[in-house]
Amino acid sequence: MARGDRVHPYIPNSVPEVKANMLAEIGIDDIDTLYEDIPAELRLKEELNIPDGITSEMELARHLENLLSQNTTCRDNISFLGAGCYQHYVPAICGEIAGRSEFLTAYAGEPYEDHGRFQALFEYQSLMGELLETDVVNVPTFDWGQAASTSIRMAGRITDREVILIADTISPDRLQVIRTYCEPVMKIELVGHSSSTAGLDMEDLSKRLDDSVAGLYLENPSYFGTLEENGRAIADPLHANGSVFVVGVDPLSLGVLAPPSQYGADIACGDIQGLGNHMYFGGALGGFIGTRDEEKYVMEYPSRLFGIGKTERAGEWGFGDVTYGRTSFAVREKGKEFVGTAAALHGITAGVYLSLLGPEGMRELNQNIIQKSQYAMKRISELEGVGIRFKAFHFKEFVVDFSATGRSVEEINRALLADGIFGGSDLEADFADLKGCALYAVTEVITREDVDRLVDRLAAYLS
């Protein structure tokens, strides 16, 4: 209770009379008595060195707003940043639903209390299922990194093998997450890529295929924004080898691009941040996993899967957990990773987003993004000494090669920042062969003017 004896608005029973009444009911005089099982040597002697509470809501808001005002946003600037977190337009209704008290503060109720939560998450799964053309999709995981890791562990359990091949065009950030989740139980081997197209090095792949290989994990589009065209040619040798093909995919690209299941992927995974969730400094992530509806796959999901069913009342939908107490066919890992709080609200929001967009909206959105990114690539590559690093189809991201300009990406980005432009992510630190390269993302929020302005500023700076 900061400032004298005012009762904190969040702690009603601090009212002295109430406290006294409750203590009397318990039959003790002091709350300290309730801590008597904690030995003296463990008791904190001094007060915590934390500032006095800002108990006035108005003052708290002012304080926080001042603090946050030191941030400048992607809305105040022109941002070409992507690399796994994207500025897409968030429809108003997504915010409306995500902010509903009912969804925001629900947790683990029974379907009889939380029918709406179960249905909303079932619908999220179903909408993702349409996008992915898979009959099973889980409730969201923490992020793509965890979804990819779980997909890889599933591949390991399904095949009872321990080597996972990973196409090295993966996000370096995500690769680190995968290492944390999968090693040392799984052994990770990287597979190379073509230096011209960034496509998977097929020779390298075939050299590595043997009976220790659980599967291949490939991101498509790759971290460099390039589209792998040889999906089927990759899937076939994997399947002939008894291995599982796992593809990480940008779900937002599936309005017009083939879903991984179309070219032979057994497991698809990725992130739902772009589907109606704000960026939140890279915090509003959520992962998905989609597979065929085969028992051997379904049983290896660690995640909850909400199913639709009937109730005792004809014509009424009911929802619940599918394969409650899922038993892994691979009994060796009976726990199958862990389940807990993940990113359900982002999933519900993604469901709202996909319901709004519909098939036509997704097509329009994809076309818009492709046209704009193509335009940006065209304009940028017209600059002297500047090129697009890989020759491939790009969806919304591409690698700009500034190496011939003699300027580092860091220098260029500093200059752009001064003009209110967030240049693409510097790739040098993570990829030795991409010195002087930056990863640019173009989404529907970027306008022609924005691109032209970028090109103008680059031209001015590089000349």
Added chain:
Amino acid sequence: MEIQRGSRLRNFHQAKWDEEVIFELSTPGERGIHVPEVETEISDAVGDGLSRIPTAMRRKTPPALPEVGQMRVLKHFLRLSQQTLGADFNVDIGQGTCTIKYNPKINERIAGAPQAMDIHPHQDESTVQGALQVMYELDLFLREISGMDRFSLQPSSGSDAILTMAAIMHKYHEVRGEAATRDELITTIFSHPSDAAAAAVKGYKIITLYADEQGMPDLEALKAALSQRTAGLFITNPEDIGIFNPRIPEFTRMVHEAGGICGYDQANVNGIMGITRAREAAFDLCFFNLHKSFGAPHGCGGPGAGALGATEEMADYLPVPLVGLDGERYYFDYEVPHSIGKVRSFWGAFSVILKAYAWILSMGAEGLKEAARIAVLNNNYLLKKITEIYGATSPYTGGKRRIEQVRYSWQKLYEETGVDTHDVTLRLADFGFHLWQSHHPFVVPQPFTIEPTESYSKDELDEYLDGLRHVVQEARTEPETVKRAPHNSVVHKIDESSFDDPEKWAVTWRAFIKKHGEAAAKIRG
């Protein structure tokens, strides 16, 4: 079923909309939202874009998403929300171990600011100084609350923080050349199951200490469990039954003597904030769940955030980056010599981090301690009152106080009436109450776990008690009323038989139609 006045119980009923599945609302041609068309200069320059897609990579048929007008989409999801019992609506004390407390609305408003929502993780550090300051200062606050020396805010949840602890433990022993031989992780039966499950993800063998007849983890069993193979101990205290283990310093000492690392699962910190800390109990690592103990909402099951604290020595292993302050500017600190790398993309669930920071700011040192003390007062008040209810017991009481929660048992009620804890839960739902049992396996028979936190007034606690009393009374006089519950739910009894049958289960709408036919999907009109 009407509740007579004079009782605090409510004649509760959720809005029942009998709502369709979104796919049923589809009418070809309807639109929820338009995407802008590109400028003609762009299409003139690059054409339609789509024809550039390599043939093999073109989608054959458009995704069969529903086509629904905007207002109807809104209405649909609003209706689903009304059929969900958020903690903002009820006396949500029945979800023990989860610390369901008030999630201040002002924190939501702050988190809705563009300066929070619309910042990208790769922005130049100079443009996100406010965000970095939030992370830096939250680290400082948590250091105080735990006595640890540095925090990572990267883990996505409590379970993720456990995985992170396991990864750190692994790396620590690897640096000492002992990773291969130290392959056993010790935990206890009343710690969260994720302490075992998340550590097993890292390949550890799990050794579980069971509770003795007093409900405490058996110290002699720990002695017997320790060896050269011990990697460490992950333990909760107070454990999920709400009893504080006073011998915890002996546990950590013995594990250290055996060369192991001690990780403290502080999921149950709500009753001991400002009272006792990880440092004094000699833990090497500890973590907090920002989405429960520190006032951020649960969001139907996420996003959450786990904040992982380490002693100075163990801080060398934390995930990167941490946040530093060089005197005037905040920066991402990658200088972590033995860092395990990453457990999540980017830096952490910033919205949750921000809300937890705001909550601590509002509470202050004194408020944190008061929250803990009132949470414990509320819990012991309920303990007194609940154990006076017929058929309810609190196993392991044995003269021990309870901290922030209690795992009770309906075993006596069950034996007398045939009404089990599941039935009680469903009947309580009729009055807008939620009640949770326990993790599996049930150590306490017919369990239920209540954690009242500091958020609820005495009057509300009494309302919940009235609910329990009412259901127990019914169990004794008209058990069928309880067993056939819920009566007021928006759905009737769900036929769960299809959820375990591969021929019938349907995790997506498309799977449902494949298995049950178009006709089965048309339940209206």
Added chain:
Amino acid sequence: MKTLGLIVNPVAGMGGTVGLKGTDGPEILERAEQLGAVPQAHKRAARALAALLPHSDNFELLTFSGVMGEKPAAECGLKPQVIGSGSSPRTIPEDTIRAAGQMADRGVDLLLFAGGDGTARDVCGAIGTSVTVLGIPAGVKIHSAVFASSPPAAGQVAASFLGGEIVRVKEAEVMDIDEEGYRRGILSARLYGYMTIPDGRRLLQGLKAASAPDERAVQMAIATGLIESMADDRCYIVGPGSTCRPLMEMLGLEDSLLGVDMVRGGRQIGKDMSEREILEGMANAECSLILTPVGGQGFLLGRGNQQISPEVIRRVGKENIIVVATPEKLTSLRGRPLLVDTGDIETDSYLCGYYRVVTGYREAAVYRVSCYA
């Protein structure tokens, strides 16, 4: 429409009311009656059936005439189909056996029986694990795990099972003690067999974490870990109990559920062995002994595995005893230690202490073993 079978052993429990520790055998029953004992099993059965009454449209009830089921059912308002009758004037164990057999033949979905351990033995002898059963506790001795914790609880589980809320089954132990010995103060319950009962865990959806796998999956996980750790040149003595069975099955060997088997190098070198056979089999090899607790009190030794004698134990050595148990089994002990009662005090005290109990694949508990005294 589901079918429910009901068998009431009308004399069950009579011995207990007059301090006779059981009602096995006609002489004891006669003595009980002389002491003024009155039948009460039908009342307990009726308390269980009361819970089923509201669901009576959903199942057909089959039973024997009179006190063996018809009467208590009718008292509750149920309309049973009578398919046979017991002996007169007094029913005998053969009636239970005959009734159970007939109900199994008719394919009942669940067989409820009211009685005690003796009744459970009779039912078990007649139908084994072929039919799902549930015991209404009505006898003096309730050591078997096939009983619900009270008559209303039995009714509740039966209703949930018939109503499809409980869908899983598991195997549970049938234990019985030697009543004669018990009256003289010597308790020696033994594992008599297994029956199939509903797995009372209900399908709760308000999950926070993954729910535990079913018992069979856990047993297989235990076996997988054991098989990985088995050395080719060692001899493994496998004690009785269902937790040990998947080990033998996964090795492709025959398991004697109630007996002691022996394995070496993946080959079976003995089945249902006597003490002498065990000792002979142990010659010329290092041995491990795999044990699992049986019965509600958690006996590792001395309850149905007396062939694992003090001599066998000494030759194996304490450090070579591998204890296996499902977490559910350990938690059901509520903190009480596992027990040994070999009949030899020295051996018992040698065996006391803390053991690693294998509870899953790469999972173990550390648990205390005490002497039974």
